[in-house]
Amino acid sequence: MAEKLLEIENLTAGFLTVGGTVKATEHVSLSLDKGQTVCLVGESGSGKSVTSLAIMRLIDFNGGAILEGSIKFQGEDLAKRSQDDMIRIRGNKIAMIFQDPMSSLNPVYTVGDQIAESIVLHQRKSKKEARKMAVDMLRLVGIPAPEIRARQYPHELSGGMCQRVVIAIALACDPVLLIADEPTTALDVTVQAQILDLLRSLQKELGMSILLITHDMGVAAEMADRIAVMYAGIIVEEGSVSEIFSHPSHPYTVGLLKSVPGLEGSRGDELYTIRGNIPGLSQLPVGCRFHPRCPYAKDICREKSPPSFTVGEEHQASCWMYMEDGGAAAWQQNESEQR
Numbered sequence: 001m002a003e004k005l006l007e008i009e010n011l012t013a014g015f016l017t018v019g020g021t022v023k024a025t026e027h028v029s030l031s032l033d034k035g036q037t038v039c040l041v042g043e044s045g046s047g048k049s050v051t052s053l054a055i056m057r058l059i060d061f062n063g064g065a066i067l068e069g070s071i072k073f074q075g076e077d078l079a080k081r082s083q084d085d086m087i088r089i090r091g092n093k094i095a096m097i098f099q100d101p102m103s104s105l106n107p108v109y110t111v112g113d114q115i116a117e118s119i120v121l122h123q124r125k126s127k128k129e130a131r132k133m134a135v136d137m138l139r140l141v142g143i144p145a146p147e148i149r150a151r152q153y154p155h156e157l158s159g160g161m162c163q164r165v166v167i168a169i170a171l172a173c174d175p176v177l178l179i180a181d182e183p184t185t186a187l188d189v190t191v192q193a194q195i196l197d198l199l200r201s202l203q204k205e206l207g208m209s210i211l212l213i214t215h216d217m218g219v220a221a222e223m224a225d226r227i228a229v230m231y232a233g234i235i236v237e238e239g240s241v242s243e244i245f246s247h248p249s250h251p252y253t254v255g256l257l258k259s260v261p262g263l264e265g266s267r268g269d270e271l272y273t274i275r276g277n278i279p280g281l282s283q284l285p286v287g288c289r290f291h292p293r294c295p296y297a298k299d300i301c302r303e304k305s306p307p308s309f310t311v312g313e314e315h316q317a318s319c320w321m322y323m324e325d326g327g328a329a330a331w332q333q334n335e336s337e338q339r
């Protein structure tokens with residue numbers, strides 16, 4: 001059986017605002033096996049970044065806090081760890097990369113020095129050893145002429161190269177889990193594909209697990225073993241990549257798939273958008289959070305929040321449609337006829 005690396009249970013995280021406490025994620029449960037890639041997908045504002053910041057306990061520095069739940073990583077609950085413990089865990093066992101590589105790098109140090117600094121800090125190597133290892137890391141992430149590049153500053157490198165450097169810094173500590181928050185969003189399409197290829201090959205080579213945060217179903221299709229779809233702070237659907245793409249079971253997931261041009265389920269040349277907008281945290285609707293945008297909403301959806309229903313093998317969706325036998329089947333028939 002696959003070894004569980006990360007098990008998030010019932011995670012609620014939020015912020016103290018002038019209007020009171022707002023919950024940016026509620027009762028989020030998610031798990032990740034060793035060597036697996038799980039993609040957390042959803043529109044902007046759905047709570048993906050808050051979930052990743054909570055795992056790293058960086059949310060504590062953003063004016064937020066974990067209000068409920070546990071984050072078991074290799075058996076220990078990160079939600080209960082002190083920030084001193086987290087300094088040991090962050091960058092040593094769990095590394096994180098963000099969207100904009102330029103803001104992750106320090107403009108006044110060479111890229112080699114920045115990788116070496118991470119090696120000295122986490123692996124306690126001498127500076128000389130770390131500098132040599134930094135060149136090896138640049139080679140590992142596919143940077144040509146790494147000896148020369150190591151002596152250059154971030155502004156001398158392209159955006160894609162800088163993201164490779166950021167990945168090298170993250171990997172310098174040999175993490176077992178890499179959290180990548182929209183790592184390719186700031187890059188142009190060809191470079192995006194190269195960085196995704198790199199992440200895939202590094203994962204194979206190093207055996208790490210990846211939690212990939214993306215708003216892009218196309219990226220999830222290429223990278224994920226499992227996909228968790230988030231909407232307005234909750235996970236509305238979770239399943240293997242093949243289940244999600246062959247039997248999308250929440251109307252929100254179906255909408256996301258239809259809005260990706262060229263993906264199976266999208267509507268040819270017609271650009272589909274899910275009507276309406278994601279609600280703000282202080283105006284969350286009663287009942288199912290998606291109901292104001294859902295073409296299939298019924299009375300119960302406006303009244304009660306749906307539980308999670310099993311809709312396939314290790315595949316769950318939170319939608320009232322699955323309460324009645326036959327309700328979902330009729331809906332899916334209708335959807336496939338429309339495609």
Ligand SMILES: Nc1ncnc2c1ncn2[C@@H]1O[C@H](COP(=O)(O)OP(=O)(O)OP(=O)(O)O)[C@@H](O)[C@H]1O
Binds near residue numbers: 043047050281
């Ligand atoms: N420091 C903060 N204080 C108050 N609210 C916040 C804070 N950070 C995030 N939020 C709110 O939490 C909700 C979830 O935000 P989050 O950044 O996790 O969304 P996301 O899905 O990652 O979207 P994006 O891709 O745009 O970052 C949003 O409504 C956002 O406004």
